[in-house]
Amino acid sequence: MRTGKGSGEGSAELLIEGVAKRFGEVAALDHVSLSVAQGELLTILGPSGSGKTTLLKVVAGFETPDAGRVLVGGADITALLPARRDIGMVFQNYALFPHLSVKANVAFPLEMRNIARAEIDRRVGEALAMVELAGYEARLPKQLSGGQQQRVALARAIVFNPRLLLLDEPFGALDRKLRETMQLEVRRLQRRLGLTTIFITHDQEEALVLSDRIAVMNKGTIQQIATTTEIYERPANDFVADFVGESNILHGTVSAPGLVALPDGRKLMVDSEAAPGAKVGLLMRPERFSGGGLNEFSGEIVEAVYLGTSFKLRIACEGGPELLVRQPARGTLPAAGTKITVGIDPEAIHVF
Ligand SMILES: Nc1ncnc2c1ncn2[C@@H]1O[C@H](COP(=O)(O)OP(=O)(O)OP(=O)(O)O)[C@@H](O)[C@H]1O
Ligand SMILES: [Mg+2]
Structure with a gap:
């Protein structure tokens, strides 16, 4: 078990190799390959139904691919149970435990890992400070604003030093101004912790603001993976040119x-x-x-x-x-x- 000493020591490179997933007639993922370097933030940008969430679920272990492999830090994790993957996730619909306090929500992943009480207290305090919610420990989720709830979800996703951070349209429910604030906060936190991160969005501005690189997806395939400027100025095809900007x-x-x-x-x-x-x-x-x-x-x-x-x-x-x-x-x-x-x-x- 890693402990929370330095920054990003748990973070690892992600490799997705030829991952395919069908739901009946639908090829949700059509042999997708991509890599995310250690400490990199890759955005997956694509229209509704293009396979973004399915790809994250395969990485997190909530869907089993029909073909292909997922490697984290060089190790094949394709068959590993979700709970054993050490991956932090934030979903669109917060998914905080409504009956648990902010503190208990953030402590949850650490309790699951049987970490000592004093260490849990220390790390929860650290994580809440990072998302600027120190002092909110005793509140229930319903006593928080949407942005604050998403910050708690973020604290819960990073508190155990995950190897990867997966964010699936985490700010979809927030108004524009708050969204922009949260984007910058996530970027700052991700850089500071050196977290290998995949961020899903169908908002191209969000993708341009946040990313080291962008992968544009359509119909279960990656259309182009490149830096933000490359995607904007030298799109590979009609779809990318039209979808971005x-x-x-x-x-x-x-x-x-x-x-x-x-x-x-x-x-x-x-x-x-x-x-x-x-x-x-x-x-x-x-x-x-x-x-x-x-x-x-x-x-x-x-x-x-x-x-x-x-x-x-x-x-x-x-x-x-x-x-x-x-x-x-x-x-x-x-x-x-x-x-x-x-x-x-x-x-x-x-x-x-
Ligand atoms: N459990 C499932 N059963 C059947 N079909 C599914 C299932 N999950 C996803 N699909 C289908 O797979 C395709 C990709 O879905 P996915 O949720 O990955 O899209 P997405 O890019 O995340 O879209 P959105 O932006 O709307 O969230 C869609 O056509 C969807 O209907
Ligand atoms: Mg989705």
């Missing part, structure tokens, strides 16, 4: 080196080595447009929205695509019907 996605054919022909006949200059004849996707983020550039689009504003620091414009281009463009908010919001020309340079277009 606002995007303009066009498809075309490379007509000459550095030139892509769109279906409407328009040609765009791009910064890409793709060979002539290749079918490619083009991603243009709304904020990468300006008043002019090597590729120009003229059209009419069909919708304009004021967003505080920027204007969000939907532009119907003459004979061509509809574009979403963001411009710094200066002057008055242009009216619908206004003619406009915007441009984008080749290096601002991601070719995939």
